[in-house]
Amino acid sequence: MTEARIDWAAHAPRLVDAATADRAWYHAVARELVAPGDRLAVDIGCGGAGMALALARHMTCGRILAVDAEPAIVEAARARIRTEWADPRIRIDVELVDIADTGSLRRTVCGHADLVWASAMVHHLGDQQRAVDALAALLARGGRLALAEGGLPARHLPWDLGVGDPGLELRLHTAEDRWFARIRAALPGSRPMPYGWDEALRRAGLDPATTVTTLSELPPPLPPPQQRAVVNRLANRIGRLRDTGLLTPADLHTWDRLLDPSDLVWLGNRRDVFLLEARSVHVGRRG
Ligand SMILES: C[S@@+](CC[C@H](N)C(=O)[O-])C[C@H]1O[C@@H](n2cnc3c(N)ncnc32)[C@H](O)[C@@H]1O
Secondary structure, eight states: OOOSOOOGGGGHHHHHHHHHHTHHHHHHHHHHHOOTTOOEEEEESOTTTHHHHHHHHHOSSEEEEEEESOHHHHHHHHHHHHHHOOOTTEEEEEEEOOTTSHHHHHHHHOSOEEEEEEESOGGGSSOHHHHHHHHHTTEEEEEEEEEEEEEEEEEOSOSOOSSSSTTHHHHHHHHHHHHHHHHHHHSTTOOOOOSOHHHHHHHTTOOSEEEEEEEEEEOSSOOHHHHHHHHHHHHHHHHHHTTTTOSOHHHHHHHHHHTOTTSTTOGGGOSOOOEEEEEEEEEEEOO
16 A cells, blocks of 8 residues: 655646646636735645736736745746746745744745635645634735635546446545545644534634635537546546555556557547536635
């Protein structure tokens, strides 16, 4: 069984690709989140800097601070920003910060933020409520903390693929859920948070707290670049679970066939692959 720990450095190229592929979603969300007069926005656990760049495009002046705990990801985010951002009215900085070190986070942010964004990040911390409290403490009066967490896992495949047992993708979701439970249990200071993200925001003193969920849908047949992206994403998910014992040998064998371009049943050859996914953003406001 592989160690239940994520090597974020190995994910740097994938996070940059995902941030690029999700550009439209980031822009739609940033458009809703940025308020007139916002001067400081912070992207926590920035990955490929998708949101940092989208926020910059929707603010009229000021500064975006993107932070991440992984040096390789900080470098990748800086490189992407150097390539894509040149407007001197908005400065985008990327800094190396582990947000579990709340003192260092406060010193790096240095001032009060109008908007703090954290996507798929807080669930990687042992004490999620403590992290939400620390992020809420960065806000100016009227500032917003937005957490992109949860929703519905992506679906790509028909229930019966004609290869392996039907329900393959549902069993993948179940295996991922169990993998996630292992990852969480192995985090330093891991504590349960037996309530939803909106409640976590309220407990951090942010009221009102609201949730908006958007559906991403690409019906079949997918254009070739999107089909490649879906197949790569599935390959990455299977790779992550390969040595965990959470997928049966029969299901692993089916996935290996579906993900092998030299096999007749390769997913890249199918016309019924699709994308259906729901992503939630929970927003709390400091009164
Ligand atoms: C799943 S990725 C999400 C990246 C990006 N926010 C997105 O939605 O695509 C989680 C990110 O959080 C970063 N991260 C994990 N633990 C962290 C911590 N304690 N402090 C700061 N960043 C952290 C990882 O390096 C990684 O870039």
